[in-house]
Structures are given as C-alpha cells and as structure tokens.
Amino acid sequence: MRTADFVTASILMALGGVVLFDAIRLGIGWGTDGPRSGFFPFWLAVIMMTTCAVILLQTFRRESRETFVTREQLGSVLKVIWPATAMVLLTHFIGLYIAAAVYIGFYMRWVGRHSWTSVVAVAVAIPFVTFVIFELWFLVPMPKGPLENWLGY
Amino acid sequence: MGLENIYLGFQQALTYQNLFFAVVGITLGTIIGVLPGLGGANGVAILLPLTLRMPPTSAIILLTSLYWGALFGGAITSVLFNIPGEPWSVATTFDGYPLARQGKSGQALTGAFTSSFVGALFATVLITLFAPLLADVALRFGPPEIFSIQLLTFSAFVGLGGGNPLKTVVSIMIGFILAAVGLDIVTGQLRMTFGITGLMQGFDFIIAVIGLFGIGEIMLSVEEGLSFKGVQSKMNLRVVLDTWKILPSYWRTFVRSCLIGFWMGFKPGGATPASFMSYSFAKRFSKNPQQFGKGELEGVIAPETAAHAAGVSAMLPMITLGIPGSPTAAVMLGGLIIWGLQPGPLLFTEKPDFVWGLIASMYTGNIIGVLMVLAFVPFFAAILRIPFAILTPLIVVLCAIGSYAVHNSMLDVWYMLIFGVVGYVFKKLDYPLAPLVLALVLGDMAENALRQSLIMSQGSLTIFLDRPIAGVITAVAFLFFLMPLIGPWWRRLRGLPVAEPTAREI
Helix, strand or coil, X not given: CHHHHHHHHHHHHHHHHHHXXXXXXXXXXXXXXXXXXXXXXXXXXXXXXXXXXXXHXXXXXXXXXXXXXXXXXXXXXXXXXXXXXXXXXHHHHHEXXXXXXXXXXXXXXXXXXXXXXXXXXXXXXXXXXXXXHHHHHCCCCCXXXXXXXXXXX | CCHHHHHHHHHHHCCHHHHHHHHHHHHHHHHHHHCCCCCHHHHHHHHHHHHCCCCHHHHHHHHHHHHHHHHHHHHHHHHHHCXXXXXXXXXXXXXXXXXXXXXXXXXXXXXXXXXXXXXXHHHHHHHHHHHHHHHHHHHCCCHHHHHHHHHHHXXXXXXXCCCCHHHHHHHHHHHHHHHHCEECXXXXXXXXXXXXXXXXXXXXXXXXXXXXXXXXXXHHHHHCCCCCCCCCCCCCHHHHHHHHHHHHHHHHHHHHHHHHHHHHHHCCCCHHHHHHHHHHHHHHHCCCHHHCCCCCCHHHHHHHHHHHHHXXXXXXXXXXXXXXXXXXXXXXHHXXXXXXXXXXXXXXXXXXXXHHHHHHHHHHHHHHHHHHHHHHHHHHHHHHHCCHHHHHHXXXXXXXXXXXXXXXXXXXXXXXXXXXXXXXXHHHCCCCCHHHHHHHHHHHHHHHHHHHHHHHCCCCCCHHHHCHHHHHHHHHHHHHHHHHHHHHHHHHHCCCCCCCCCCCCC
C-alpha cells in the first residue's frame, strides 16, 4: 500500500512538473488583455505539486501493513483488462459488433466456463440486440468492419 | 407564484411520449442500480448519445428517470443480497439485510421504497418552491460570484467529503488540468498538447465518467470475487399494506431524514454522507437503539429517505446555477449542452417548458418509480442471478459503445480504458473520483470566471472578497477548506474523541 501510494504521488508530481513546464512556456503573467494561457494551469500545477509533496511526506511517516493488491486479485483484474484491450484493438479491424461477440464469447468460455451452446447464444444475441438498438432505432453509428459492409450497412 | 408554471410543466410531463420515457428510464435505471459496476452516473453517460435526436424535455426526463431508478435499485440489492448496489445504499444494508434474513424482506423493501419516495417528494416540493427564487438571485451573479460558488463546491468536497483532504485536493487539480488540455478558446493557443494531435481534442468528461466509474468499478468488483447469495423476496399486496400502516408512526424519522438529505444533497458531497448521517441520528434518537443493526425498520427508513432526498436536491444547483452537485448531475449538465441548452438561471426565462417539464417529471417519475419497483421486485432481483462471466464483458461492451458514440472516435475508447485503470488505482488509494469529474466538467467555466473577474479587477484577487455575495461565499469556502485543519483541534479543545474516518462519497 505504501509503495503504491508513493509511486502514485510521485507520478502525479511528475505530471504536475510537465504542466508547470508547459504553463511557463505559454506565459503565466498578464497579457495584453488579461491573464495569459498559462496562468490557470500554472497555479493548478503548483497546488498539485505542493499537495503531492505533503502526501509523500505522510506516506513516508506512516507504517502500513496492508497490501495494495494480492497476486490472486491482480490475476482476476488482469483477466478483465487484457481481453478488454484486445477487444478495443480488434474493433479497429473488424468493427465493434464482431469484436464484442468474440470478446463476450471468449470471456464466458475462459472465465465462466459456460457450455459452448450458451457461449454462442449469448455472444451472438448481445451484439445483435445492441446493433438493433443503436444502429437501427437510435441511428448512432458504431465502427463497422467487413461483415457489416458485406451485409450492406 | 409558480402555480401556472408547474401546470405548464405537468402538461409536458404527462404526455404519452414522456410518460413512456419515464417508464423506460426507471426500468433501465433500476437495472443499473441493481448491477454492481454500473451506477447512475455512467448509466446516464452511456445513454446520453442515444438522446441526441430526442426533444430536450423527453431526453432529460429519460435521464432523470434513469437516475431515480438507480436510486431505487440500490435498495433492492442491499436488502436481499447484502450488497450495496450504490454507495448511498451501504447504510441500508445494516438493518435491511437482517430484516430479510428474518423473513421480513417484504417489509424492509416496502419500507425502503416508500421512504425513498417520501424523501424524493419532499426534495421535489422544495425544488418547486425554491428553484425559481434561486434562479432569480443567480441571474444577478457576475463572474466573481460564479467563481466563488465554484470555490464553495470544491471546498465542500475537501471539508466535508471525508477521507484524506489532501488527496481530494489532488483529484480536483487533476480534473482542472485535464479540462485545460487542448485549445484555449480565449487566446487560441494550444495547451499541454506537446504536438500530439490526439491530445488536441482534449478530454471529454463523459469518457472520464464511463472509464472511472464503469471500467474501474468492474475491476474492483472482480477483484473481490463476485458471488451473490440472496434471500428470496416475499412481496405481496398484504405485506405492502401492512407496512404502510405502521410507517406513519415513524414520522419523526421521516422529517429528520428529509431535512438532512436535502441539506446534504444541495451542497456537493451528496447522498452517501447523508444516508450515514441520517442512520446515526435515527439510532441516537431511537427508543431502542440496541435493536439497530439487528433488523430495525427505522434503520432502513432513515438512510433511504435521506439518500433519495439528497439525490433529488442535487438537481437544484444544476438547474438554477449550472453547477452540478453530483457526478450524475454533471453528466446531465453535459447533456444540456449537447442538446443546445445553456445551463444556468437563464433557463427559467428562456426555456420554461423545459425546466418546468423537468420539475414536474420529478413528481411523476418518482410516483411511477415507487409503484414499478414495488410491483416488480422479483424481476429486478433476478438480474443479479446473471452469471458474472456474462455481466462483466457486457458492461465493458456497453461502456465502449457509450464512449465511442460521444464523438465517434476510437481514441475516446482507448482513453476510457486508461481512465478505467486510473479509476481502479485511485479508488484503492482513496483518491476520490467525484471531485475529479466535477472539476473536469466545470474547468472551462471556472477558468473563464476567474479570468473575467481578474480583468474586472485588473488582476487583484480582493474582488472575491469585496463584493458582498461573492465575499460571503468565498469566506464559507475558506472555512470548508480549513475544516480538516480546524476539526481535530476543535475536538481536542472540547475534549471530544478524534473523529473516526468517515466513509467516502463514491
């Protein structure tokens, strides 16, 4: 927990530094007709970096035996993140609906160990229903791939 | 007075089309409230793109109904499954679940829904009375007043939000910084883009809401390893009527919780602290406090009344000042802008049919809501029996669709994933997410108000103290900012025990 707290506060501090740098480039003082572009970000960065510094001090002084995340927990969280990332990546090539079908099917089979019948049924039904609701009823276009093109959408 | 106005509103709210949207909104909202990992804020965010082609009044009725539904839905899982579907229903589990274990789930649910309804109705009546007055006052506000109100909004998170106040400050700053990324509309300069085209469009708060609350929440819930063991609900008309007979004897709890809820909800900070506060007050004033936690109906009534009153009253600053009191209200505010409406006091004079339609729909929506949840509890409870290996990817897909639809941009979907990881880490480390989202929403407005004020005063900060209204608000804001410093000292002075860490809002 302490390490995680420490790392997060340090990253935020570094981000504050980046903002500060950019604000100074833009000008933090008074322009021809009021404060310049960097004025507001400059003070935001100053406040953020000061607060992060105090948080870092607090973290140093405080003992903590809690772990941020156990190996087991991290495992199940990663099981959510990487298939989701893969789905978003796939969307670029084969469109959202097919990517969603593959993703739902994969997750159901891999994590839930559902039978192939229910995997196929759910993986086809959910994208189909969302297609009807978003594309046909509400006319909100989603990224589409070869299959939708072939079907004429 | 506003009688003809509210009449005009009901003409809007009672059309078949809008009643239909209210029913749809409440159904979806209750489902969202029941599901862990989907809350009111990201439910509204995902649905927002669907409302683009609707008339604004119908759109806002759909979204607010969804919000009421989410408020009702949280109670179902708290009572039947001992899982708070929403942060504000945590206090409801204390007595709701024990009641359900004793076979009195019908009584607990009826009590919860009815008190939600009472709380909401109370807050709606107050909104009907006070919103026009507040809007009138707000019309006279200049940039310094607007900036001082923003200061007050964020100071409330720091002073009253619980948790580590420093981390709250950091969250607020991150929100403001993210809001500043992209084109500065005043000077036309690009800020913090570092030549990367992807950063030029800036960060949309709807994406942030979907990522932080949607994806982040899913990661947290899979980490805990989901397994739902529920109590069967026993609802029938007799139980409902029997419970209604004993509820009036708790009128004191109702009145107290309504007031706490309205007061807490009107300021940002919101429903969750209101529900806890109301619970502990009910316990303190009860004749049999030792029964609390073992299945006391009053322990369900108090937090539910307060949470719902707070949830509704969070809409008051949103429609009168254009400053949302909760992340959900913030998303709705974003909706107003997308539909081409300018949020703030001018709405009352320029779009009376919209504002009063919205207020009237708070009455109709909550009446429809309480009847629907009472009638369909078993249906909603059954949703939790969907295996989580289906639920998790389904929610991720819905989040992806919602993020893409905002600007038709795949980049936003990637941002959503990143926000998801950030939300997960922040939540574990107790960096609050609600102030971050509000700062992201209000960033441009706050910066413009600050700039204009400084131009008015030629760069002197005293403008926020000189003007009477701005001065008072700024002073209160500073008091809130200093609260984490004064609080422990004050308690020591009076010989009180040091405050235990309070629960964090969202």
